[in-house]
Amino acid sequence: MVKHEQSMAAAGDVVVSGLNVGKTFAAGTVVALENANFDIKRGSFVSLVGPSGCGKSTLLRLVSGLIEPTSGEIEVHGTPVNGPRADISMMFQKATLLDWRTSLENVLLPTEINGTPSKADKNRALDLLKLVGLEDFAFSFPAQLSGGMQQRVALARLLQTGADILLLDEPFGALDEFTREHLNTELMRIVAEVRATAIFVTHNITEAIFLADQVVVMTSRPGRMAKIINVDLERPRPLSIQTSVEFNKLVEDVRETLGAV
Amino acid sequence: MSDQPIPLSGRILDIGVRFLPHLVLFAVIIGAWEISVATGLITSIIIPRPSAIWSAIVELYITEGTIYRHFFITLTEAVVGFAIGAGVAVSLAIASSLWDPFRRYVTPYAVVLNVTPGIALTPVIIAWFGYGMGSKIALAAIISFFPIFVNTLTGLVQVDEDREELFNSLGASNVQVFRKLRAPAALPLMFAGFKIGLTTALIGAVVAEFAQATDGVGVLMSRFSFQLNMAASLATLLSMTVIGLILFYSMEFLDDRIVFWRRESRRAAASRARARTWAAQAKK
Amino acid sequence: MAVQDATSEALVDTLERSLRNRRIAKHVGIFLTLTLLWELGSRMGWLDPLFYPRPSNIIRSFWLIYFQNANVWFHLYSTISLVILGWVLGSMLGIGLGALVGFNTVIRRFLKPYVIVLEATPRIAVAPLLIAALGFGVNSKLAIIMLVCFFAPFINTLSGVINVNEERLELFRSMRASKTQILRKLVLPDAIPVIMAGERLALTAALSGALVAEFIQRDKGIGSLILVYTRNLNMASAFACIFTLTIIGFLIFKGMEKLDHYIAYWKYEGGRERMSAKRKRTMVEP
Numbered sequence: 001m002v003k004h005e006q007s008m009a010a011a012g013d014v015v016v017s018g019l020n021v022g023k024t025f026a027a028g029t030v031v032a033l034e035n036a037n038f039d040i041k042r043g044s045f046v047s048l049v050g051p052s053g054c055g056k057s058t059l060l061r062l063v064s065g066l067i068e069p070t071s072g073e074i075e076v077h078g079t080p081v082n083g084p085r086a087d088i089s090m091m092f093q094k095a096t097l098l099d100w101r102t103s104l105e106n107v108l109l110p111t112e113i114n115g116t117p118s119k120a121d122k123n124r125a126l127d128l129l130k131l132v133g134l135e136d137f138a139f140s141f142p143a144q145l146s147g148g149m150q151q152r153v154a155l156a157r158l159l160q161t162g163a164d165i166l167l168l169d170e171p172f173g174a175l176d177e178f179t180r181e182h183l184n185t186e187l188m189r190i191v192a193e194v195r196a197t198a199i200f201v202t203h204n205i206t207e208a209i210f211l212a213d214q215v216v217v218m219t220s221r222p223g224r225m226a227k228i229i230n231v232d233l234e235r236p237r238p239l240s241i242q243t244s245v246e247f248n249k250l251v252e253d254v255r256e257t258l259g260a261v
Numbered sequence: 262m263s264d265q266p267i268p269l270s271g272r273i274l275d276i277g278v279r280f281l282p283h284l285v286l287f288a289v290i291i292g293a294w295e296i297s298v299a300t301g302l303i304t305s306i307i308i309p310r311p312s313a314i315w316s317a318i319v320e321l322y323i324t325e326g327t328i329y330r331h332f333f334i335t336l337t338e339a340v341v342g343f344a345i346g347a348g349v350a351v352s353l354a355i356a357s358s359l360w361d362p363f364r365r366y367v368t369p370y371a372v373v374l375n376v377t378p379g380i381a382l383t384p385v386i387i388a389w390f391g392y393g394m395g396s397k398i399a400l401a402a403i404i405s406f407f408p409i410f411v412n413t414l415t416g417l418v419q420v421d422e423d424r425e426e427l428f429n430s431l432g433a434s435n436v437q438v439f440r441k442l443r444a445p446a447a448l449p450l451m452f453a454g455f456k457i458g459l460t461t462a463l464i465g466a467v468v469a470e471f472a473q474a475t476d477g478v479g480v481l482m483s484r485f486s487f488q489l490n491m492a493a494s495l496a497t498l499l500s501m502t503v504i505g506l507i508l509f510y511s512m513e514f515l516d517d518r519i520v521f522w523r524r525e526s527r528r529a530a531a532s533r534a535r536a537r538t539w540a541a542q543a544k545k
Numbered sequence: 546m547a548v549q550d551a552t553s554e555a556l557v558d559t560l561e562r563s564l565r566n567r568r569i570a571k572h573v574g575i576f577l578t579l580t581l582l583w584e585l586g587s588r589m590g591w592l593d594p595l596f597y598p599r600p601s602n603i604i605r606s607f608w609l610i611y612f613q614n615a616n617v618w619f620h621l622y623s624t625i626s627l628v629i630l631g632w633v634l635g636s637m638l639g640i641g642l643g644a645l646v647g648f649n650t651v652i653r654r655f656l657k658p659y660v661i662v663l664e665a666t667p668r669i670a671v672a673p674l675l676i677a678a679l680g681f682g683v684n685s686k687l688a689i690i691m692l693v694c695f696f697a698p699f700i701n702t703l704s705g706v707i708n709v710n711e712e713r714l715e716l717f718r719s720m721r722a723s724k725t726q727i728l729r730k731l732v733l734p735d736a737i738p739v740i741m742a743g744e745r746l747a748l749t750a751a752l753s754g755a756l757v758a759e760f761i762q763r764d765k766g767i768g769s770l771i772l773v774y775t776r777n778l779n780m781a782s783a784f785a786c787i788f789t790l791t792i793i794g795f796l797i798f799k800g801m802e803k804l805d806h807y808i809a810y811w812k813y814e815g816g817r818e819r820m821s822a823k824r825k826r827t828m829v830e831p
Binding site for chain 3: 282283308366369372373377378379380381382383384385387388389460463464467468471472479482483486487489494495498501502505509
Binding site: 064066083084085086089090092094096098099100102104105109110112113114122138139140141143144 | 710712713715716717718719720721722723726730731734735737810811814817820821822824825828
């Protein structure tokens, strides 16, 4: 059963909710996730953190509609999730840019798939590249960009459709610490600016707490939501907050939860 | 999953089930083919009946067994030609990898050899080496030279900076670096080159046989074709396929054994072998 | 499973680099020295003209076949036109079938044993059969060329279509792309480099196929020419023809390289920069 630090379903707009969500693979022999219950309010930033096999990526994919739950149901904006949908946008661990397309064309990909991009779409893409600081690289190819830059293009692509639910699966996991910290700060700024709701998966405890309003600690074997921790730190968050006492208390809290199970 | 070994009957059934659809498809194709020719749907001059092919096979392989001599001649030509080509290619590649100037001055000629279609040399080779096996072996050697040279050289020259650094930090000499790092690291590419070289060696042997020869499956096929004995010709083609398969799988086998670290099954086996050797040595 | 030959490009790269580094003088020097020694050896009677035709004779042959008698042009045209036609037809067939088989798992499974058998057989060996079946002349030559240059594009296209990156597929699915969109925007561009590699191999094979056909038919084409000259022990002219093929082979190599740089531009730094600039230009214009 899920333990809540504080009920998530307080008054306010719930945009993503899950009821008793479970997912098994290989005819029930592998329990990737069981008994997940969650309500996520509009505009909040939720981190899913835990070791490998805790089901965090599975949960994210269930919300995205890429896979179906074996039990329970997930609703986004009040309607059940039946597959990938227009109001949800997802970003993966690998930038997964198409190397025959320029940055701009990569950002435009989701729009292209949904029809012919208009002039407004193209301008939006350029603006997004500006937002992530890559306006000078709009016509560069992925092979000409560093890992961090590629992820930034992927970030711009994530925002192109204007979906207000953003799912991010360990997007900065393959980057070095400095780039990661920089992109974390950028991400928070951008998410706040476009007023989106974000669900962020990571195995890095510091990153999880730094970014989020709520941290969902997940444990493995079987994958479950062990605890939901509220992060009441100030926003916007400077990097220096990672050395504060409150921050480290939260880190301890997470570690304890992970260790206790 | 049970830990009991699957009974032999179960295993045979398993294999049978896997092959059954293929057998059925094959039977259907042969059946349709036979009927088409028998009813005159397809003219039997150009396309022989499967039954005719079968009788040719029986005659060549079983009753009169004429094919075996030719089979072994062509096989020998390909293998010996490959061996010579590979020997020269690997030696030159090793020399090129160790001495830069040598590499620089040999490369243009290697490139010239590569861009020239080796097949073009066939008449010249025959003029030089005569009508016997010599010319077939020579052409096979020349044609198989380049892919082996290029792949071996690339394999030896490729540099894994981290590994080089490791060897340097251990104070390894140049010879040691070559023997313990470069050579093993080059093996995968070398075998890739060998596979291509072996294929081209066979092609060289067969084409040389077309041009001028008395023995070999190439000659046999050519002769049957011009006698318009299509069935026998195809029956002979079958032996060429067999040669190709033998060559390919032999090289695969060697690749698997020598470059064992690429496949999990071989890695496990090699681990066990090493463990046994260690244990045996520890006892002494 | 794809048939690749990228390593020879690395070698030519090394060559080109060393040429650019003012070592070209040394290369030319060595070449000329070897040639002069050869010429000398031949004039002194040390070198058997059968095995070592005199360089000056080879040069004279070049002059004869290209200019004075100008007989090589006819044969060149015959060979090259057939090679190109056969290559285009054969490789198109290979690509088409490769894509078809690649998209259909069932067909692929059933075709697999036949592909393995086909792969092991030296395709060029079927030449006499085809000539006997289709008769002497253009038809059988074309059939041989098409047969030999069918295989590499087939295997490569098949491989390119099958081996689509899982993560990219997931990305497209998350964007609710249709099957056609996945095909057009992902599978096809992704497969282009492998297909190009297959085309290169096919063109080389096509040339060899043409030569073999000409060796057997002995009517026209560079292959026939080499055969005739060799029979007459006119080694100088035979070598002149062989070197002609070297030039053609080199042109094919360079030509395909240029084509690859153009079509699979994103694999090459120069291509990327060129495309970047081009895309920028077209975007900036209103």
